[in-house]
Amino acid sequence: MRLVIARCSVDYRGKLQAHLPSADRLIMVKADGSISIHSDDRAYKPLNWMNPPCTITQEPDRWLVRGKKGEELEITLEEVHSDSDIPLGAEPGLQKDGVEAHLQALLAERTESIGAGFSLVRREYPTEIGPVDLLCRDADGVAIAVEVKRRGEIDGVEQLTRYLDFLNRDPRLAPVRGVFVAEQIKPQAKVLAADRGIGCVEVDYDELRGIESSELRLF
Amino acid sequence: MRLVIARCSVDYRGKLQAHLPSADRLIMVKADGSISIHSDDRAYKPLNWMNPPCTITQEPDRWLVRGKKGEELEITLEEVHSDSDIPLGAEPGLQKDGVEAHLQALLAERTESIGAGFSLVRREYPTEIGPVDLLCRDADGVAIAVEVKRRGEIDGVEQLTRYLDFLNRDPRLAPVRGVFVAEQIKPQAKVLAADRGIGCVEVDYDELRGIESSELRLF
DNA sequence: ATATAGATATCGTGT
């Protein structure tokens, strides 16, 4: 990874056009071929960047970066304060736990936590406008479409509503009820769901995992 | 901006949980209080980060970063290869040009490209739930609500549907038809639009600008 | 390769 600290101005011409007046900034060139220009703010987001694959043509006071779709990033270097190149080696990789897919997988194995007597028909049940996260049946055999989100907001209710519209046209399934499941559901989403006759269930990821673990221990 | 290059392992406990095994990485601490951990790949996206406001507690071999909502980032430093702190000063700011607003402006001047015989009533036509991008009338005088997007996805169809619901309550306008305009419209969005009786029009930004240029040349 | 949904999305803007 090469780190250059320099006073520079930058022009981007691509999906849009952007200009950066002269100032001191960090230019980061990664081993993957990417380049990004950071100021001392905006958290992790650079002011300008180019994703790989791209080619960097360097002259002493001007770098020209070209992307594969013709985007251009022109960096005019006015004064280089520091320039270092340190190899970091391979990244062993980031391990994540607790994303929506995990929550959906846990719920698929524990449909009882969505509603007493619920049984799973299938995950990712297909419709014309995309797959429903879970299709279940309740204790009386009524079909239940389940939308799973980490955070329950209005968009999720809209999404489930669309699925229900389509599912209810299938005479083998209709009538289909909807249940919105999330770790936290915003008040407005609850109101909209109630208005549309959609049930809301808030679940705790760790508890769900705990329940599953203790269940598994029994086998 | 402080730049530390070190062999480290990282644990994040917050919205999700994530773990980084030991490896050489760049740790960037910005003047805005943010911190991010970069490997030599993934372009500009860090492996882990914390946005301001957050507090960083530093011990020689362990940094603990706490966010305001209880998120934690724990960095275990195993070997520091370099540690430098360079003040960058204020960022004068990024100037952008050529975003969605421009597309809307072009379409407002060329309502014919949305539909033959269309005329503009006004841009940003107000409704209770926000302004419709364009309100037009077709050759027969029927009101047309137009939603403009750079990329046409399902959300845009939902947005236009909401506007139509409200506009159709106004007896001076009703019945109002909807047309969804974008540079590209996704298949699922087309299905939903068709289902709701909303028209879809795909336009080419450069061509539109070209047409406009040649038109202007005639005057 | 294309299309789709998720993201610790981030970032403004308006209420």
Place this chain on the structure above:
DNA sequence: ACACGATGTCTATAT
């Protein structure tokens, strides 16, 4: 503070 829309969104997954 919350909701909503735009982003050069980016990234991983399934087809």
